[in-house]
Amino acid sequence: MEITAVNSRKTNANAFNPTPLTRIKIRSVILQHAIAWVIYIVYSFLLNLITNPDEHFLDIVFANLLSIWTFYAGYFCLNIAFLDKKPLKAILLWICGLVVLFGLRYIYVFVLLELIGLKPYTTDTVRLVIRDSILLYMRFFLYSIGFYYARKAILRERQLRVAEEEKFHLQEEKLRLEKMHIQSEYAFLRSQINPHFLQNTLNFFYSKSMNVSRQLSDGILLLAEIMRYALATDEAGDGKVLLSKEIEHLKNIIKISQLRFSxxxxxxxxxxxxxxxxxxxxxxxxxxxxxxxxxxxxxxxxxxxxxxxxxxxxxxxxxxxxxxxxxxxxxxxxxxxxxxxxxxxxxxxxxxxxxxxxxxxxxxxxxxxxxxxxxx
Structure with a gap:
C-alpha cells in the first residue's frame, strides 16, 4: 500500500491541477488502499462471526470505520511531526484525535444504539468505551507508525535505485562521448596528414602550370585555397569561423565549379x-x-x-x-x-x-x- 504524504511546505499550484499521469497514480493508490481495507473488513467480520457471533453487524461496521479513521489520523500526525518538522502541532492533533474518537464512540454507544434499542448502557459501559477507545487508538497508531516507516524505506530504496540507474546512464553517456571525442580526434588527425606536403605540392603545380594554361593555374590556386580552408585549425577554440571566411570559401567552390564547365x-x-x-x-x-x-x-x-x-x-x-x-x-x-x-x-x-x-x-x-x- 502507498499513501500520499501531506506536506504543507511543498504545497503549490500543481497540487490543485494534477497532470493526467498524477491523477492515474492517485487513483491507483486509492484503489490499493480500498482493496486492502475491504480485505481487512471481511477478515474482521469473519473473525467476529467465529469468536463473537452475538455482536451486531452495526458494531462491526462502526468499529472498522473508526479503525480506518484512526489509522489515517495517526499517519497524518506523523507526517506533520517528521516532514513538516512540527512535533508539538502533531502531538496536539494526536490528542485531539483521541478526544474525537472518544466522542464518536460515546455518541454511537449512548445515543445511536439507545435510539434503535440495540444495547442498554451502564456505568461499566462508560469505562469500556474509554478503554476500548484508547486500545483502538493506540493499536492503529502503531499500525500507522509501521506503515510510515515501511513506506519511507520503500521510497528510499526506490530513490536509491533510480539514482543508481541515473548514475549508470551518465557513465554510459560519458563513455559514449569519450568514444566520440576519440573518433573525432582520429578523424581530425587523418585529415591533417601531411597538410604542408599537399599545400607545397599544389603550389609547385601552380607555378609550373602558369606557363602552360592560365585556366589550369587558376584552378590549382583555387584548389589550394579550398584545401587551406578545409585543413585550417579553429583559432578561437569555439568551434566557429568568421562568416566572411566561410563565404569566401563558398565563392571559391563556385569559381572552381565554373572552371570545370568553362x-x-x-x-x-x-x-x-x-x-x-x-x-x-x-x-x-x-x-x-x-x-x-x-x-x-x-x-x-x-x-x-x-x-x-x-x-x-x-x-x-x-x-x-x-x-x-x-x-x-x-x-x-x-x-x-x-x-x-x-x-x-x-x-x-x-x-x-x-x-x-x-x-x-x-x-x-x-x-x-x-x-x-x-x-x-
Missing part, C-alpha cells in the same frame, strides 16, 4: 547585409550549397541555382536559402556531410536558436536556414 553553370549567389564580426560553425552553408550542386540542374538558364544570404543586424539573424531544380542526370560529389548531420551540428551548437527546413515543390528543392547569431 563558365557554363547557371548559379546566382547574392549577399545582403554586413558580415563583419559574425562567427558561425564551418561547412554548414558550404554543405547546403554543395547539396544544390549535387542534386540541382546547373545547365538551364531558365532554372538557375539560387543561393541567398541575408544578414539582419538588428535582429542578429542570418538567413541562408537555396533553391534548385532537381536533375536526373549525373550528380556532383559533395563533401559527404549529410543534411541529417548538418541538423545535429546546428542543434549541438545553437540549441533552439536556429531553424532549418526543407521544402519540395514538384521538381523544385528548397532549403531555408535561420540562425540567431552573437556578434563578436
Amino acid at each position: 563558365g557554363g553553370l547557371y548559379i546566382n549567389f547574392s549577399i545582403e547585409g554586413p558580415m563583419e564580426g559574425i562567427r558561425i560553425i564551418p561547412f554548414v552553408l558550404i554543405s547546403l550549397a554543395e547539396n544544390t550542386f549535387k542534386h540541382g540542374e546547373l545547365l538551364e538558364e531558365d532554372n538557375p541555382v539560387t543561393i541567398t544570404l541575408k544578414i539582419d543586424p538588428e535582429q542578429q539573424c542570418l538567413l541562408f536559402d537555396t533553391c534548385n531544380k532537381k536533375t536526373t542526370g549525373p550528380k556532383e560529389l559533395s563533401s559527404g556531410i549529410g543534411l541529417v548531420n548538418i541538423r545535429k551540428r546546428l542543434e549541438w551548437m545553437y540549441g533552439h536558436n536556429f531553424s532549418f527546413t526543407i521544402k519540395e515543390e514538384g521538381d523544385i528543392y528548397k532549403t531555408h536556414l535561420e540562425i540567431k547569431y552573437e556578434q563578436s
Whole structure:
C-alpha cells in the first residue's frame, strides 16, 4: 500500500491541477488502499462471526470505520511531526484525535444504539468505551507508525535505485562521448596528414602550370585555397569561423565549379547585409550549397541555382536559402556531410536558436536556414 504524504511546505499550484499521469497514480493508490481495507473488513467480520457471533453487524461496521479513521489520523500526525518538522502541532492533533474518537464512540454507544434499542448502557459501559477507545487508538497508531516507516524505506530504496540507474546512464553517456571525442580526434588527425606536403605540392603545380594554361593555374590556386580552408585549425577554440571566411570559401567552390564547365553553370549567389564580426560553425552553408550542386540542374538558364544570404543586424539573424531544380542526370560529389548531420551540428551548437527546413515543390528543392547569431 502507498499513501500520499501531506506536506504543507511543498504545497503549490500543481497540487490543485494534477497532470493526467498524477491523477492515474492517485487513483491507483486509492484503489490499493480500498482493496486492502475491504480485505481487512471481511477478515474482521469473519473473525467476529467465529469468536463473537452475538455482536451486531452495526458494531462491526462502526468499529472498522473508526479503525480506518484512526489509522489515517495517526499517519497524518506523523507526517506533520517528521516532514513538516512540527512535533508539538502533531502531538496536539494526536490528542485531539483521541478526544474525537472518544466522542464518536460515546455518541454511537449512548445515543445511536439507545435510539434503535440495540444495547442498554451502564456505568461499566462508560469505562469500556474509554478503554476500548484508547486500545483502538493506540493499536492503529502503531499500525500507522509501521506503515510510515515501511513506506519511507520503500521510497528510499526506490530513490536509491533510480539514482543508481541515473548514475549508470551518465557513465554510459560519458563513455559514449569519450568514444566520440576519440573518433573525432582520429578523424581530425587523418585529415591533417601531411597538410604542408599537399599545400607545397599544389603550389609547385601552380607555378609550373602558369606557363602552360592560365585556366589550369587558376584552378590549382583555387584548389589550394579550398584545401587551406578545409585543413585550417579553429583559432578561437569555439568551434566557429568568421562568416566572411566561410563565404569566401563558398565563392571559391563556385569559381572552381565554373572552371570545370568553362563558365557554363547557371548559379546566382547574392549577399545582403554586413558580415563583419559574425562567427558561425564551418561547412554548414558550404554543405547546403554543395547539396544544390549535387542534386540541382546547373545547365538551364531558365532554372538557375539560387543561393541567398541575408544578414539582419538588428535582429542578429542570418538567413541562408537555396533553391534548385532537381536533375536526373549525373550528380556532383559533395563533401559527404549529410543534411541529417548538418541538423545535429546546428542543434549541438545553437540549441533552439536556429531553424532549418526543407521544402519540395514538384521538381523544385528548397532549403531555408535561420540562425540567431552573437556578434563578436
